[in-house]
Amino acid sequence: MEGYLRVRASCPHCAEPLGHIRADDGPAYFTMLISGHVVVPLVLMAEQRWHPPMVPLMVVSVAGMSLLIWRLLPRVKGAMLGLIWALRLKGDEIQGDINRHG
Numbered sequence: 001m002e003g004y005l006r007v008r009a010s011c012p013h014c015a016e017p018l019g020h021i022r023a024d025d026g027p028a029y030f031t032m033l034i035s036g037h038v039v040v041p042l043v044l045m046a047e048q049r050w051h052p053p054m055v056p057l058m059v060v061s062v063a064g065m066s067l068l069i070w071r072l073l074p075r076v077k078g079a080m081l082g083l084i085w086a087l088r089l090k091g092d093e094i095q096g097d098i099n100r101h102g
């Protein structure tokens, strides 16, 4: 990556072209899936144990969810781009040439 989410045109180490790989909204989907499965059980557990007032609970949980999404999204995108690359998909939902990576 260069910056937060922009994919480099090529790998700085081996010059493998990367800029053509498209993950579309997959990283956002998986980031929400993961962070929701972390934050929602914590909110439910806090509600059952301590019965906190609604507004502070919502403020803390939204802040925690935002922090988690901010930290996870580039990593999930990198993992998804790596998977797309490893499976030799071209980003157009058609199986790529099996010999593309040599």
Ligand SMILES: [Zn+2]
Binding pocket: 011, 012, 013, 014, 015, 016
């Ligand atoms: Zn490389």
